[in-house]
Amino acid sequence: MNQRFFYGGQAVIEGVLIRGRRYMAVAVRRPTGDIATWTTPLGGAATTPWRKVPFVRGILVLAETLTLGVRALLDSARVAGTEEGEEEISPATVGVTIAVSLAFAVLVFFVSPTLLAGLLDPLLQSPLMSNVVEGVVRMGLFLGYILLIGRMEEVRRVFAYHGA
Numbered sequence: 063m064n065q066r067f068f069y070g071g072q073a074v075i076e077g078v079l080i081r082g083r084r085y086m087a088v089a090v091r092r093p094t095g096d097i098a099t100w101t102t103p104l105g106g107a108a109t110t111p112w113r114k115v116p117f118v119r120g121i122l123v124l125a126e127t128l129t130l131g132v133r134a135l136l137d138s139a140r141v142a143g144t145e146e147g148e149e150e151i152s153p154a155t156v157g158v159t160i161a162v163s164l165a166f167a168v169l170v171f172f173v174s175p176t177l178l179a180g181l182l183d184p185l186l187q188s189p190l191m192s193n194v195v196e197g198v199v200r201m202g203l204f205l206g207y208i209l210l211i212g213r214m215e216e217v218r219r220v221f222a223y224h225g226a
Contacts, residue, residue: 072131073224074138075216081130088134090141098141104130132156170207175199 071080077090077097087101104126112118136151179186179196186192211217 070127072134073220074131074134075220076142076223077138078223079131079134079138086130086134088138090138092141093143100137102130102133128160132160171200171203175203 067083069080069082071078073079074088074090076092077088079086079088081104083104085101085103087099089097089099092098110122113122136156175196178199179192182195183192186195212221
């Protein structure tokens with residue numbers, strides 16, 4: 063039986079990451095204009111039998127996606143960097159940055175819309191309207207965030223590769 067497989071990927075700094083069944087490939091434009099490429103075999107979470115268990119699969123995919131994505135972003139930043147003698151970023155710094163970023167995202171995009179909708183509940187008097195308000199606030203925050211960061215030159219470069 064031939065199972066369908068959906069390839070995935072993400073934009074990285076000056077390039078793209080593509081994840082296949084057994085390998086991850088990254089292509090990054092160097093400051094000189096040529097393209098650096100590398101592949102990394104996937105192991106552990108990508109090939110374990112636990113990958114077939116519905117709830118566990120989601121947790122494994124999320125952890126794998128975050129790990130591969132951050133690794134590729136750091137590697138692409140190193141390759142695309144134009145300054146000589148830049149200091150290597152420590153794993154502890156990366157971990158703290160990810161933790162603070164995730165906490166901030168949860169606070170802004172999940173907690174604040176829920177709190178705002180809860181404050182408006184006495185005026186709305188309907189669970190459906192409360193959910194609609196929460197969704198509209200969440201969507202507005204997300205679109206505002208994308209528009210705001212899209213004004214940054216570095217982020218525009220990442221967005222340019224995002225559709226690849």
